[in-house]
Amino acid sequence: MPRKDKTSGFFRELAQAPCTAQERTDAAVKLIRETEAETRADLTAQLRAARIAHEGTGAVSAAPPAKAKTRG
Template structure:
């Protein structure tokens, strides 16, 4: 089975630059997807922190108010 990494030789940590148009496109897509994933993770963390802060600042009892009985 062929190796998935494109490096050869002694230094396997150094990746080779993409050479074909398809490889360049794949590299660009990978970079864009990683950037967008980081942005989503940052947004998720900020929203989670805001939600926790809002819950902490809210009333001590988070139970919904009891409905009034219409027949009484």
């Protein structure tokens, strides 16, 4: 079975530029997904820090959460 990577030896770690339309599309999608994942991770970290800071100050909401009504 032929090898899928076209480089050999020391330079195997370097990524090659995509050459077909499918590879260019895949590379673009990968880049978009990575940037969106980083954005989500940053937002999650900010929200988590804000929640911890809010809980750390002892602030409590004005009304306790309402229980769900059961149908009887």
